[in-house]
Amino acid sequence: MLRALASKIPAPIKDAVKERLYPPMLPEGETAPEWHLQAWDGSWHRMGSRWCILVFYPADDTPGCTAQLQEFQAHYDRLKELGCEVFGINPAEAPSHEAFAKKAGITFPLLTDRGGAVARMFRATLPKIGKPHIIRTVYLVNPDRKIRLANRGTPSVEAIVRSIEALQQATRDGR
Secondary structure (H helix, E strand, C coil), X not given: CHHHHHHCCCHXXXXXXXXXXXXXXXXXXXXXXXXXXXXCCCCEEECCCCEEEEEECCCCCCHHHHHHHHHHHHCHHHHHHCCEEEEEEECCCHHHHHHHHHHHCCCCCEEECHHHHXXXXXXXXXXXXXXXXECCEEEEECCCCEEEEEEECCCCHXXXXXXXXXXXXXXXXXX
16 A cells, blocks of 8 residues: 555655655765675675676565566676676575575575665665665675766666776776
């Protein structure tokens, strides 16, 4: 019922509410915060010195999150060719991530951000007491840990691929 009501609110009003409630995103050109998170398979990941896409998503196995992560999966081979890793991040625990990854065919790491600490560093949460509420947020970070793209919602993965290609071509060393 709440979703049906929300769908009737005009876009300009929704955008104004989001602007007031959502924290400002980390700006392009800023150094991305360091992080170290565990995937459902027990492996640990950090940004390192490679291109990476951080996809903060609200929940496992929901229609919007499934569609978004499957779009990244559809382009994953090309992203890997470009030296780019994709990380899906939310507070869900390993069993939830594992079931979701297997059901949705996701092969890139889905990371557990217990308590939402990393999401808060990347300004991808609403201020809320208790369980963090993740705001769908995507960051593209270069090997120097500089944010090259920051977007709320579901940006086109094809556009992100084109951005990486253009940025790598614009620099000699692919950074």
